[in-house]
Amino acid sequence: MSPLFTGRAGFALVIAAGVIVTIALPLIDGMFGLVQATVFIAMAVLALSLGFIWGFGGIMCFGQSAFFGLGGYAYAIAAIDFGGSSWAVLLAIAVPAAFAAMLGYFMFYGRISDAYMGVITLTVAVILYNVMNSTSGSQYHIGAAELGGFNGMPSVPPINLPGDPSAALSPLQFFILSMILLMAVYTGLRLLLASRFGRVLVAIRENETRAMLLGYDPRFYKLVAFAIGGGIAGLSGCLFTNWGGFISPTAFSLAQSAQIIIFVLLGGIGTLLGPIMGAVAIEYLITLTGTQHRFDANLILGVILLGFVLLVPQGVVPAIAAQLARVIPARRRAGASSQTVTAP
Amino acid sequence: MSGTALLQASGVSKRFGGVTAVDTVDFSLAEGELRCLIGPNGAGKSTFFKLLTGQLAPSTGTIKFRGHDVTHAKTHEIARLGVGIKTQIPNVFNGLIVRENLYVSAIRINKPARARAIVDEVLARLALTDIADRLVGVLAHGQRQWVEIGAVLAQEPDLILLDEPAAGMTHEEVARTAQLIREINRTKALIVVEHDMQFIRMIAKQVTVFNQGRILVEDNVEHVLANQAVRDVYLGKRAA
Ligand SMILES: Nc1ncnc2c1ncn2[C@@H]1O[C@H](COP(=O)(O)OP(=O)(O)O)[C@@H](O)[C@H]1O
Ligand SMILES: [Mg+2]
Numbered sequence: 203m204s205p206l207f208t209g210r211a212g213f214a215l216v217i218a219a220g221v222i223v224t225i226a227l228p229l230i231d232g233m234f235g236l237v238q239a240t241v242f243i244a245m246a247v248l249a250l251s252l253g254f255i256w257g258f259g260g261i262m263c264f265g266q267s268a269f270f271g272l273g274g275y276a277y278a279i280a281a282i283d284f285g286g287s288s289w290a291v292l293l294a295i296a297v298p299a300a301f302a303a304m305l306g307y308f309m310f311y312g313r314i315s316d317a318y319m320g321v322i323t324l325t326v327a328v329i330l331y332n333v334m335n336s337t338s339g340s341q342y343h344i345g346a347a348e349l350g351g352f353n354g355m356p357s358v359p360p361i362n363l364p365g366d367p368s369a370a371l372s373p374l375q376f377f378i379l380s381m382i383l384l385m386a387v388y389t390g391l392r393l394l395l396a397s398r399f400g401r402v403l404v405a406i407r408e409n410e411t412r413a414m415l416l417g418y419d420p421r422f423y424k425l426v427a428f429a430i431g432g433g434i435a436g437l438s439g440c441l442f443t444n445w446g447g448f449i450s451p452t453a454f455s456l457a458q459s460a461q462i463i464i465f466v467l468l469g470g471i472g473t474l475l476g477p478i479m480g481a482v483a484i485e486y487l488i489t490l491t492g493t494q495h496r497f498d499a500n501l502i503l504g505v506i507l508l509g510f511v512l513l514v515p516q517g518v519v520p521a522i523a524a525q526l527a528r529v530i531p532a533r534r535r536a537g538a539s540s541q542t543v544t545a546p
Numbered sequence: 547m548s549g550t551a552l553l554q555a556s557g558v559s560k561r562f563g564g565v566t567a568v569d570t571v572d573f574s575l576a577e578g579e580l581r582c583l584i585g586p587n588g589a590g591k592s593t594f595f596k597l598l599t600g601q602l603a604p605s606t607g608t609i610k611f612r613g614h615d616v617t618h619a620k621t622h623e624i625a626r627l628g629v630g631i632k633t634q635i636p637n638v639f640n641g642l643i644v645r646e647n648l649y650v651s652a653i654r655i656n657k658p659a660r661a662r663a664i665v666d667e668v669l670a671r672l673a674l675t676d677i678a679d680r681l682v683g684v685l686a687h688g689q690r691q692w693v694e695i696g697a698v699l700a701q702e703p704d705l706i707l708l709d710e711p712a713a714g715m716t717h718e719e720v721a722r723t724a725q726l727i728r729e730i731n732r733t734k735a736l737i738v739v740e741h742d743m744q745f746i747r748m749i750a751k752q753v754t755v756f757n758q759g760r761i762l763v764e765d766n767v768e769h770v771l772a773n774q775a776v777r778d779v780y781l782g783k784r785a786a
Contacts, residue, residue: 398653405650408639412694415599415637416651416701417625 213392216475217385224381228374236377238489241445243380245481247387248438249465253477254391255431256466258400259424260407262320265327266435266462269298271453273436274443275334275349278358283345287361294440295433302432303425310421310428324459331454354450361444380441384478387434391474394430403427468510470517479519551610552577552705552735553598558607559759560593567593569759570607575705580731582746582767583739585756586779591739592634594756595707599631600624611705630703634710634739636690640683644674644693647682651700661700668696672726687714699730706730708738712745724748743771755779 227239248270255261276297280290305326309319338351349355361376363369371379394400406413406420413420443449452458461484469480484503491502514521553575560568568590575581583591596602598609600621608617616624639647648668652661669675672692677685682693691711698706708727712720720742727749730736740746746753750767757779763770770776 398658401646401650401653405639405642405646408641409637411601411621411633412637412639412697413650414621415601415625415631415633416697417622417654419620419622 213389216388220381220385220388224378228377233373237373237445240373240377240380241442242482242485243377243384244438244441244445245461245465245485246478247380247384247441248435248462249469249477249481250384250387250391250474251431251434251438252462253466253469253471253474254434255427257472257474257477258395258407259403259427259431260316261424261428261431262316263323263428263431264320264463265323265325265459266431267454267456267458268323268327268330269302269432269435270439270442270458270462271327271330271334271449271451272298272301272432273439274449274453275355275439276436277440277443278355278449279344279347279349281359282347282355285359286365286367287359288364291361291437291440294443295436298436298439299429299433303429306425306428310424324456327454327459328456331451331456334451334454350450352451354448354452356448358443358447358449360447376444383437383441387437388474388478395474399423399426464507466517468507468518470519470521473517473519476517476519480517483518550576552579552612554610555594555598556608556610558594558597558604558609560590560597560602561605566759568597568604571759571761573754573761575735575737577735578731578733579735580727580749580751581737582750582753583737583756584741584746584753584770585762588758589756590759591756592709593759595631595633595709595737595739598624598707599629625701625703628704629707630698630701630705631707632691632694632698632709632711634713636687636694638682638690638694638697641681643679643681644685644696645669645678647693648696648700651697652702654701664700664702668699671699672696688716688719691715695726703734705735705737708736710739710741712740712742720745721748747771 228236231239248266251269252263252266255263273294277287277290277294280293281287284290305323308314309322314322334349335352337349338353340348342349342351347355359367360370361379362371395404402413402418403423406418406423410420439449439453442453465480465484466477467480468476468484469478470476487503487506510518551574553573555571555573558568558571558573559566571594573594583594585591593602597604600616600619600623603618608615610616611624611627611629614627616627619627639650642650645665648665649661652664652668656664666675669678672695674689674692674696677689682690685693691714695708695711711727712723715723724745727736727738738749746767752764753767753770754764755762755770755773755776762779763773763776765773
C-alpha cells in the first residue's frame with residue numbers, strides 16, 4: 203500500500219474532503235440530489251463494515267446484508283414501539299453486533315474454515331430473508347410493530363432531535379447527520395487500526411500461526427472485529443431505513459450482499475477509503491443507468507464491473523495511490539513509510 | 547533432576563496414520579540449558595517442536611513446562627507461559643514491515659513505549675536496523691529468518707526453540723548465528739535443531755540425537771560425535 207493516504211496528513215485530507223462535501227453539496231445540489239446522496243452515504247457506511255472485517259481482519263463474509271437488514275429492522279421496530287429514535291439507533295447497532303458476535307463465536311471458536319465461513323454467512327442472510335418474507339399478517343408483530351412479510355414495514359418514524367420525538371430531522375439535517383456518522387465510523391476505524399488491537403488483527407490476517415506462536419488468540423480478535431463490522435452494518439441499515447422510512451426483506455437479499463462485496467472489490471480491499479469510494483461510484487452509476495431506458499441497467503453495471511475487475515484488480519484507490527506515489531518524490535513520503543498498517 | 551526441569555516430555559508420541567513421527571520420547575531440559583537436537587531428515591525433530599508448542603497434540607504422553615501440564619494446551623497459551631519458536635519454514639508477517647513484525651511481538655505484554663524500546667534493541671542486536679522499514683515479504687530467505695528470530699526475541703520468552711536457524715545462511719551468517727545463540731543462552735534456555743555439524747560444534751554442550759522418531763543417544767557433544775551409531779544413521783547418510 204502506498205503511504206500516500208496513510209499517516210496523519212492523509213487522514214486530515216480525507217476528513218477535510220468529507221467536511222467540504224458536507225458543506226458544499228447542500229449548496230450546489232437540489233433537494234432531490236441531496237436525498238440521493240444520503241443513500242450513497244448509507245451504502246458507504248455499509249461498504250466500510252465489510253472493508254474492515256475483510257480487508258483488515260481477513261474474514262470472508264458473503265452475507266454482510268444480514269447485519270444491514272437486522273439493523274434496519276431493529277431500528278424500525280424500536281422506533282415504532284418506543285416513539286423516540288435514540289434507543290432505536292442504539293438498538294440498530296447493538297442487535298446486529300450481538301448477532302455477529304454469536305455467529306462469530308460459532309464460526310471462529312468452532313474452527314470453521316475460511317471457505318465455509320463465506321458459505322455460512324451467505325446462508326444466514328438467506329435464512330433471514332426467508333424468515334422476514336414469511337411474516338405477513340397481523341399475528342407477526344413485536345409490540346405495536348407489524349413485521350409485514352415481503353411488503354416490509356412502511357411509515358417508520360424518522361430520527362428526531364434527542365429528547366423531542368416531534369422534531370424529526372429535515373432531509374438536509376439527515377444528510378449532514380449521515381455525513382457526520384460516516385466520518386465518525388471512518389475515524390473510529392482508523393483509530394482502531396492504529397491501536398494495539400488493530401495491529402494485532404492485521405498481523406493475524408498476515409499469519410495466524412505466527413500470531414498464535416507469539417501468544418495471541420486469533421479467535422478472540424476475529425470475533426471482536428466481526429462484531430464491530432456487524433454493528434457498523436447495522437448503523438448503515440438504520441440510515442437506510444430512515445432514508446426511505448421503509449425496510450423490507452430485500453435488505454437481506456443476495457443481491458444486496460453481492461453489492462457490498464462489489465463496493466469493496468472495486469474500491470480496493472485493505473483500505474478504508476476504497477470501499478467508501480466504491481460504494482459512492484457504484485450507487486451513482488446505478489442512479490445514472492436507472493434514468494435512461496435504452497439499455498438494461500444491470501447489464502451496463504455488469505460490464506463496467508467486469509472491466510474494472512480485469513483492468514484494476516487491486517481496486518481503484520490502491521491503484522491511484524500507487525500512481526500518485528510514483529509522481530510525488532520519495533523524500534516526502536519517507537516519514538510515513540513505517541505506517542503500512544494504517545491504510546486509508 | 548525432574549524437580550528443576552524447565553521442560554519435561556514423558557512418553558510422547560505422535561502418529562500420522564501409519565507413520566509414527568515421534569515415538570515414546572522422554573526428554574528433559576533444565577532451566578538455562580542449551581540443547582542441540584540433531585538427526586536425519588524425517589527423524590521427527592520438527593514434529594517434536596510442534597508438540598512442544600501446541601501446534602499438534604500428542605497421540606500419547608505428557609508435556610510439562612515449569613510444572614504446568616501443557617499436553618493439550620493451545621498454542622497461544624503455551625506461548626504466554628514463555629515459549630518462543632522459530633519454525634523451520636519461516637512464519638512471519640509478510641505484508642508488514644520488519645519493525646512492525648517485532649512490534650506486534652513486543653506489544654503483547656508491554657506498553658507501547660517499552661515495546662518500541664525492545665524493538666529498537668532487537669533491531670540493533672540483529673543488525674536489522676537498516677531494513678527496519680522494508681516489507682518482510684520482499685526480503686531474502688536468510689533475512690526473513692533473522693526477522694523471525696527477532697520476533698521471538700522481542701517476545702522475551704524463557705525457552706526458545708530454533709528449528710534449523712542456520713539453513714540457507716552464508717558462512718559468516720552461520721558464525722554470527724552461533725555467536726547470537728551463545729549470547730541468548732546467558733539468560734534463556736534454548737533447544738536448537740540443526741544439520742550443520744560445524745555449527746553444532748560451535749554451540750553445543752549437550753546433544754540429543756533423534757532417529758525415526760526415537761531418541762538414539764543423548765550425551766555431550768564429543769561423545770555424540772564420536773558415537774558409532776550416530777555416525778551410521780546420521781553422518782553416514784549425509785556423508786558430512
Ligand atoms: N502433518 C503431517 N502429516 C503426515 N506426516 C507428517 C506430517 N508432518 C510430518 N510428517 C512425517 O513425520 C516424519 C517426521 O517429520 P519431521 O518432524 O518434519 O522431521 P524432521 O524435522 O526431523 O526432518 C516424516 O516422516 C514426515 O513425513
Ligand atoms: Mg524439520
